[in-house]
Structures are given as C-alpha cells and as structure tokens.
Amino acid sequence: MGNNDYNWKIGGQAGEGIDTSGDLMASSLALHGFNVFTHREFPSRIRGGYTSYEVRFGSETIYCKHDYVDFVVAFDQESIDNTLSELKDNSIIVYNSSSFELSIKDKKNMKIFPVPLSDIASKIGNPIMKNMVSLGVTIAILEVPEEILINGVKERFGKKGEAVVSSNIQAIKEGIKYVKENLDTKSGINKPTLGSTKGKLSIVAAADAVGLGALVAGCKFYAGYPITPATEIMEWLVPRMKSWGGTVVQAEDELAAINMVLGSCFTGARAMTATSGPGLDLMTETIGLASITETPAVIIDVQRAGPSTGMPTKHEDSDLWQAIFSSHGDGNRIVLAASTPENSFIRIQEAFNYADKYQTPVVLLLDQDLLTSKRSVDISQMKIIPIDRGKMASEEILSKNTSMLFKRYGFTEDGISIRTVPSQKNGLFLATGDEHNEEGSITEKPEVRVKMMDKRKRKYLTAKKEMEYKNTKYGDKDSEITLIGFCSAIGPSMEVMEMLKKKGHKVSYVDLSHIWPFPDNFINESLKGSKYNIVIENNQFEQLKHLIKMYYQGSLESVTKYDGTPFKPLELYTKVNEVIRK
Amino acid sequence: MKANDYTKTKPVWCPGCGYFGILRALHQTFADLNLKQEDILIVSGIGCSGKFSSATMSYGFHGVHGRLLPVAIGAKLSNSDLTVVGIGGDGDGFSIGLSHFIHAVRRNVRVVYISTDNHVYGLTKGQTSPTSDPSFKTKTTPYGPEIEPVHPLLLSLSSGGTFVSQAFAGDIKEMVDIFKQALNYDGFAHVNVLSPCVTYNHVNTYDWYRQNIIKLNTLPDYDPHNIQFALSKAADFDHVYTGIFYIDENKKSYNNNKNYMPDKPIAKQPLRKDENIDLYSILST
Numbered sequence: 001m002g003n004n005d006y007n008w009k010i011g012g013q014a015g016e017g018i019d020t021s022g023d024l025m026a027s028s029l030a031l032h033g034f035n036v037f038t039h040r041e042f043p044s045r046i047r048g049g050y051t052s053y054e055v056r057f058g059s060e061t062i063y064c065k066h067d068y069v070d071f072v073v074a075f076d077q078e079s080i081d082n083t084l085s086e087l088k089d090n091s092i093i094v095y096n097s098s099s100f101e102l103s104i105k106d107k108k109n110m111k112i113f114p115v116p117l118s119d120i121a122s123k124i125g126n127p128i129m130k131n132m133v134s135l136g137v138t139i140a141i142l143e144v145p146e147e148i149l150i151n152g153v154k155e156r157f158g159k160k161g162e163a164v165v166s167s168n169i170q171a172i173k174e175g176i177k178y179v180k181e182n183l184d185t186k187s188g189i190n191k192p193t194l195g196s197t198k199g200k201l202s203i204v205a206a207a208d209a210v211g212l213g214a215l216v217a218g219c220k221f222y223a224g225y226p227i228t229p230a231t232e233i234m235e236w237l238v239p240r241m242k243s244w245g246g247t248v249v250q251a252e253d254e255l256a257a258i259n260m261v262l263g264s265c266f267t268g269a270r271a272m273t274a275t276s277g278p279g280l281d282l283m284t285e286t287i288g289l290a291s292i293t294e295t296p297a298v299i300i301d302v303q304r305a306g307p308s309t310g311m312p313t314k315h316e317d318s319d320l321w322q323a324i325f326s327s328h329g330d331g332n333r334i335v336l337a338a339s340t341p342e343n344s345f346i347r348i349q350e351a352f353n354y355a356d357k358y359q360t361p362v363v364l365l366l367d368q369d370l371l372t373s374k375r376s377v378d379i380s381q382m383k384i385i386p387i388d389r390g391k392m393a394s395e396e397i398l399s400k401n402t403s404m405l406f407k408r409y410g411f412t413e414d415g416i417s418i419r420t421v422p423s424q425k426n427g428l429f430l431a432t433g434d435e436h437n438e439e440g441s442i443t444e445k446p447e448v449r450v451k452m453m454d455k456r457k458r459k460y461l462t463a464k465k466e467m468e469y470k471n472t473k474y475g476d477k478d479s480e481i482t483l484i485g486f487c488s489a490i491g492p493s494m495e496v497m498e499m500l501k502k503k504g505h506k507v508s509y510v511d512l513s514h515i516w517p518f519p520d521n522f523i524n525e526s527l528k529g530s531k532y533n534i535v536i537e538n539n540q541f542e543q544l545k546h547l548i549k550m551y552y553q554g555s556l557e558s559v560t561k562y563d564g565t566p567f568k569p570l571e572l573y574t575k576v577n578e579v580i581r582k
Numbered sequence: 583m584k585a586n587d588y589t590k591t592k593p594v595w596c597p598g599c600g601y602f603g604i605l606r607a608l609h610q611t612f613a614d615l616n617l618k619q620e621d622i623l624i625v626s627g628i629g630c631s632g633k634f635s636s637a638t639m640s641y642g643f644h645g646v647h648g649r650l651l652p653v654a655i656g657a658k659l660s661n662s663d664l665t666v667v668g669i670g671g672d673g674d675g676f677s678i679g680l681s682h683f684i685h686a687v688r689r690n691v692r693v694v695y696i697s698t699d700n701h702v703y704g705l706t707k708g709q710t711s712p713t714s715d716p717s718f719k720t721k722t723t724p725y726g727p728e729i730e731p732v733h734p735l736l737l738s739l740s741s742g743g744t745f746v747s748q749a750f751a752g753d754i755k756e757m758v759d760i761f762k763q764a765l766n767y768d769g770f771a772h773v774n775v776l777s778p779c780v781t782y783n784h785v786n787t788y789d790w791y792r793q794n795i796i797k798l799n800t801l802p803d804y805d806p807h808n809i810q811f812a813l814s815k816a817a818d819f820d821h822v823y824t825g826i827f828y829i830d831e832n833k834k835s836y837n838n839n840k841n842y843m844p845d846k847p848i849a850k851q852p853l854r855k856d857e858n859i860d861l862y863s864i865l866s867t
Binding site: 155202204208209212216217218220221223240242245246247248249251252253255256257259260261262263264265266267268269270271285286289293379380382384387389404405421422423424425426427428429430431432433434440441442 | 590591618619620621623625628635636639640641642643644645646648649651652653654655656657658659660661663664681682685841842843844846848849850851852853854855857859861862864865866
C-alpha cells in the first residue's frame with residue numbers, strides 16, 4: 001500500500017456531496033490515465049445517514065477495495081469512527097474543524113489536519129462547496145498536480161455551464177491556497193507516487209455498462225419494479241430507451257415485470273428485467289413458464305445480502321442456488337455471471353444471444369459492489385458482439401408449412417426448434433405452461449412428455465458446448481493453488497493471486513462466468529493437478545463449493561464472508577493462507 | 583372468414599358450460615371484423631378459462647395463474663399491430679391476479695380483457711371465488727364465504743376505467759356486439775361476462791340470469807358516457823345489468839403515448855441500426 005497504490009476516502013452524511021466529490025476525484029484520476037477502483041457505502045434510508053466514498057488509484061491495475069485507507073476526509077466524527085479500523089500508522093486525516101473537534105484515542109503516527117472546510121466554503125459564498133474545498137486540500141497535501149482535478153471538473157461539469165465549472169474550480173483553489181498558507185506538509189507525509197500512465201480512462205459502474213450492453217444488444221423493452229440496488233439499471237435506461245426505439249415500464253410488482261417481459265419476447269422483441277433477491281423470488285414461477293414455453297427472457301439479478309429483506313444495501317453473493325434451481329419441476333435455464341464493468345457489457349449481450357438461440361430464460365448475476373462501484377475502464381476495449389437470433393422461422397420455411405399450425409416445438413437433434421412469432425403467417429402455435437406436443441397443443445401422453453422433456457434437455461447440452469470454455473482461468477495454467485469464484489470475488493482473488501505468486505507459488509483464479517449449464521469439463525480440467533482448490537465466496541452456505549462438488553470429486557475448500565462487505569485483499573490473503581497451512 | 587375458421591379444438595369444458603357461448607361469440611366477432619388469424623394473440627391464465635387460448639386458431643399464450651394481463655400488456659406494447667385479447671376467470675383476474683387488473687385499467691394499454699365470471703372455482707372442483715355471493719356454500723366455505731365479494735366493474739370505474747362493460751354467456755348476440763366495440767376501442771376494454779357453471783354453481787344458472795338480467799340500453803336514462811350513471815349501476819348490487827356501463831371515446835390508449843412509446847412497433851424494428859456506436863460519448867453523459 002501507499003506509493004503506487006493509494007487509497008483515499010471521504011465520509012460524511014448523505015446530502016453533503018460525498019458522491020459528487022468521490023465521482024470527481026475518481027473520474028479526474030481516470031481521465032489522467034490512472035487506474036481507479038471506487039467503493040461506496042450508503043445507508044438504506046431516504047435522506048441523511050453516514051455515507052462514504054473510497055477512491056483507490058495507481059498506475060497498475062487495481063481490482064478491488066483495499067483493507068487500509070491512506071487518506072481520509074471526514075465531515076464528522078462518525079466518518080472517523082467508521083474508518084478507524086482501516087487507518088494505519090502513516091494515514092492522513094483531514095477533518096472539518098468548522099463543525100466538530102476530532103476525538104481519536106490511538107493516533108499512532110497519523111498526520112491529522114484540522115481544516116475549517118465549511119468556513120472556507122462560506123467565505124466564497126457557497127457553504128455547500130465544502131466538498132470541493134476538501135478536494136483542493138487533498139491534492140495540495142498530496143502534491144497531485146492541480147490540472148488533474150481542474151481538467152476533471154471541466155470534463156464532468158462542462159455541460160452544466162461555465163458558472164458551475166468556475167465555482168467548483170474556485171472552491172478547489174481555495175482549498176489548495178489554505179494548505180499552502182496554513183499547513184506544514186513538508187515532512188512525514190505518505191504521498192502517492194504518480195508514475196507514468198497510458199491514455200485516458202473513464203469511470204464506469206456495471207449499472208451503466210450492463211444498461212448500455214442491453215441497448216447495444218437490441219433490448220427494446222424493459223419492465224421492472226424498483227428494488228435496491230437493481231433500480232440503478234432501470235434509471236440508467238429510462239432517459240435513453242426511447243431514442244433507441246424502445247420503452248421502459250415500471251410494473252406494479254416483479255410478477256408483472258417478468259410477465260410483461262415474456263409477453264414482449266413472445267412477439268419477437270428483445271426484453272429484460274432487472275431485480276434483486278426478493279424480486280427474483282417473485283419471478284420464480286414465471287421463469288419456469290419461460291423454460292417450458294421456450295420463451296427467451298433476460299433477467300438480471302443484482303445480489304444483495306439476504307435472506308428476505310436482509311441488508312438491502314449490503315454486498316453478498318448468495319443467490320447462486322436460487323438463480324439456478326428456483327422454480328419447481330425439471331425446468332432449465334442459463335445462468336451467467338459478470339465480474340467487472342467490462343465483462344458486464346459483454347455478458348448482457350451474450351445473455352440476449354443465448355436467450356434467443358436457446359429459447360430460454362437467462363439469469364445474469366451481478367452483485368451490489370459490482371453494480372455500484374465505479375472503476376476505470378478503457379472503453380475502447382468494450383466489445384460489441386454480433387447479434388445472433390438463432391432459429392427464427394424464415395419466410396421460406398413458413399411458406400412451406402401446409403399445416404394450420406406450426407411445429408414450434410419440433411423435435412430436433414440439437415433440441416432447438418424453429419421459432420415463429422405473432423404476425424407471421426403459417427406460424428400459428430400455442431405457448432403453454434402445460435406439457436405440449438410439437439405444435440404446442442396440451443398433452444399428457446407419456447411418450448410425448450418424455451420426448452419433449454428430452455428435447456429440452458438436449459437444448460441445454462447444446463448450450464453447454466458453446467458456453468463451457470468461455471469461463472476463464474487467470475494466472476498459471478499449472479497452478480498448485482487454484483482460487484475459484486464468481487461475480488465480485490474476482491477482485492480480491494486476483495490481488496491475492498499476485499501476492500502468492502510473489503511468494504513463489506503457482507496460482508490461478510477461475511472466474512466462473514458461464515455457470516449453468518454447469519461447465520464440468522472446464523472445471524475438471526482447470527483443477528487437475530492443483531493441490532489447493534479454494535472457492536472464494538460471499539455467502540455462508542458455500543453455495544459455489546457445493547455446486548462444484550456435484551461435478552468434481554477432488555478436494556475443495558471454501559473461504560466465505562457474509563458480513564455484508566466484499567473481501568479485502570489482505571483479509572483474504574490471510575484466510576487463504578490458513579487453508580494452505582492446514 | 584367464418585367463426586369456424588378461428589376454431590381449433592373443442593375444449594374439455596362440461597357440457598353446457600357458459601364458456602362455450604363466450605368462445606363462440608369471440609370467434610364470431612373475429613369473423614365479423616375479418617381479422618387475420620396470425621394477427622390475433624389470445625392470452626389466458628389458469629383454470630377452466632385457460633383453455634380459451636388453446637381453443638382458438640391464432641397465436642396463443644397460456645401462462646401462469648393470474649398473470650395474463652401483464653403478458654398481454656407486454657405483447658401489445660411490443661407489437662401494437664396485434665389484436666391482443668386476454669381471457670381469464672374470476673379467480674385468475676379478481677383473486678390471485680387482482681392487482682394486475684387494477685393496474686391494467688390504469689395503464690390503459692390497448693388490450694381487450696374478457697373476465698369469464700362464474701362465481702366459482704371449477705377446475706379445482708368447486709371452491710369459493712372472489713365474486714361468490716357471501717351465502718354461496720362450497721367445499722371450502724360450508725356456510726358461504728361470509729365475506730364481501732369483489733365488484734369488478736366498480737373497481738374498474740374507480741381505477742379510471744374507460745371501457746367498462748358486462749355481458750351474459752347465454753346471449754351471443756349481445757356478447758358479439760360488446761366484443762366488437764371492445765376490439766375497436768383504443769384503450770383497455772374490459773368485458774365481464776357472467777357465465778353459468780353448470781357443475782358447481784346451482785344458484786346463478788342460465789334461467790336465473792335470464793330472469794334477473796336488465797339490459798342497460800333498455801333503461802330510459804341510459805348514457806354510457808355518464809360516469810355517475812355507470813357508478814350507480816355498478817354499485818346496484820340488487821340487480822344484474824349487462825351492456826356498456828361506461829365508455830370514454832376521447833381518451834387515447836397508452837400505445838399512443840408520445841413521451842414513452844417509440845413511433846414504430848418495438849418488435850418490428852431492427853435490433854441494431856448501426857454497428858458504429860460511440861460507447862464513450864454514451865457512457866460519459
């Protein structure tokens with residue numbers, strides 16, 4: 001920590017501009033080419049409440065939130081109390097001495113700067129600008145060139161007009177001036193080393209990436225019911241959807257949302273919904289309906305701490321079993337998982353392709369931290385993938401159909417039947433949640449039932465062939481220590497991988513992105529010859545470990561965390577070492 | 583086209599079921615309006631009424647219990663060229679799916695909703711329904727439900743319903759007349775069809791309805807554009823009325839909403855117009 005990897009944090013009450021200043025700090029550094037990883041804490045309430053914004057930055061890739069904070073700006077005592085365990089010997093504290101007197105028991109060798117942030121902001125006639133003043137104070141103490149922040153302001157607020165830009169710059173400069181005139185920052189300051197960087201980066205959260213990915217994939221219908229944290233996706237889509245030729249509907253509940261999506265997909269549109277655990281619970285029955293009617297549908301589940309209401313704004317990866325197995329009967333589906341903003345953009349496009357191609361519901365798993373934490377992204381690396389609609393009935397096929405009804409569920413070798421949609425002549429069929437024959441007519445004949453069940457199963461075997469090797473093993477192919485995870489486990493695992501490599505180990509991280517149908521061959525090959533196979537997962541039940549055990553006979557350990565926060569790298573390193581030493 | 587052109591299979595309803603009349607009237611309406619089979623989508627839910635979608639030669643969607651209206655709305659918002667008819671029973675629409683009914687009325691998407699109301703659960707063999715009379719004895723309510731029934735027409739009117747009507751399954755001519763107006767109406771059109779269940783409802787029989795029904799258009803003060811008239815008749819629980827209770831021809835459906843709906847049907851647009859998408863400018867705004 002420190003030097004080429006620096007962690008800055010700002011904390012206060014919601015409404016004090018914490019997010020704005022955090023965003024500006026992060027985007028300015030990214031614009032200058034630094035890698036950035038941000039982490040927000042926010043309460044589950046409407047106004048007020050403690051909130052914080054961390055910006056970890058450096059010139060090397062940064063994968064996650066860090067264990068320690070190098071520099072904290074505190075607007076109140078609560079910000080300090082909540083950060084205390086993350087502060088270390090040479091951490092820097094800047095606190096708003098206009099509003100409180102800092103109380104801290106063990107000061108270690110911390111550098112503590114009382115700065116009357118509110119008074120400085122009031123002096124320039126804008127008390128609300130204390131957050132911008134604090135940014136000026138930050139860069140002055142750290143000797144970060146002020147142009148980095150000034151350019152960031154111009155880029156970020158330029159559209160809001162010259163007055164907004166200049167008042168923000170003025171506040172920043174007042175902060176810088178205060179430091180130069182009043183504080184001794186000559187010695188004992190732990191500063192970041194600002195090495196060379198490449199190009200300009202943007203800060204993107206998965207909420208934006210997945211929303212844009214959906215538009216790029218041709219999603220023109222979104223129905224959803226507000227739920228934390230998934231609503232961010234809906235809110236991103238609302239102002240954009242109409243100009244892309246589609247519409248967004250706020251449904252009366254999640255039952256309506258998923259059923260609207262099915263109605264839309266049935267007509268041949270690409271449609272999706274996004275929700276979190278409790279909403280996915282409600283959608284369960286309809287996912288089974290999509291499965292048996294072979295109606296494409298894309299469902300994003302942004303995992304949060306459960307069960308029930310659990311901790312709505314807190315992080316957890318505990319919906320894995322639900323995503324795969326919820327819904328009664330032998331209903332099948334595809335389950336994907338994203339782990340970064342970049343691959344969220346890819347994964348949602350794949351989800352739409354798979355939904356069409358395999359005529360199935362697709363659940364895409366994200367999680368709270370991934371959705372809301374902005375990271376530096378090289379947008380030029382975000383790939384747009386070709387649209388694949390699968391076996392849609394062509395005019396030629398339709399014109400050859402002499403029967404009144406179309407064999408929409410025709411028995412085929414790969415399990416995938418030719419699909420028609422309303423308005424298509426000679427394509428009539430019934431989509432029904434009852435078991436049915438090739439034309440969709442309801443039947444309970446044992447032999448048809450078995451053939452239809454087997455047809456649907458073949459479809460998922462076909463899907464598995466395409467998807468299995470899209471999972472990724474990072475690091476050493478012949479690893480002796482293999483970490484395995486999904487969604488946000490990637491960040492801390494990649495850092496632990498680097499730490500273990502430095503100790504001379506051969507290490508890899510397996511990021512499960514195409515989880516269901518389960519990639520059993522890929523897993524068996526990835527774990528072959530590895531001495532320690534350790535699943536890293538943010539849940540108590542060891543959901544991923546047990547899932548893998550259904551298909552893998554070798555040894556498997558699990559490291560879990562379920563306190564509502566993602567793993568931190570040093571914390572995970574310790575836990576992984578405990579497993580290795582056993 | 584003839585009514586028979588829309589007939590696919592004979593549903594396995596009890597002989598004499600009111601639903602046969604409703605199905606006949608619906609197919610006659612399609613024929614009279616000369617609709618193409620492929621442009622019709624019938625959405626049904628669960629219960630005896632679930633069979634309407636499999637009995638009609640058209641596209642059909644037979645979904646889960648109580649959710650036919652969201653499916654119908656999603657379909658119509660995505661392809662406004664389709665004629666979308668949702669058909670479901672009183673259990674489907676006014677018990678498990680009640681909230682969707684109210685919100686469908688509010689949303690005013692151009693969907694025809696036929697609630698086939700027989701005051702009893704038939705397919706599960708005779709339990710109380712949300713529209714059962716408080717004294718109607720069933721296996722699950724041996725003394726009668728002894729709770730107030732749901733009043734679909736009042737609910738619709740109080741939720742801003744703009745096409746509120748009731749018909750009787752024993753009167754095909756009147757059903758065809760109302761169905762036609764519903765299909766031509768630019769908005770959410772609700773027809774509650776009172777339908778005898780010959781097996782489980784021995785109170786509300788064909789004869790009972792014939793003796794009790796009053797046709798609204800025979801009343802001297804009949805005015806389907808007067809909401810006060812509609813409310814007074816919908817709240818008159820001592821009589822049974824059929825006909826159009828209320829119609830507002832000035833209100834346009836949500837499908838015409840210029841703020842939220844695109845100009846062209848969603849399902850008929852190319853998925854991707856342009857391969858050169860400037861991701862940077864989109865993500866930085």
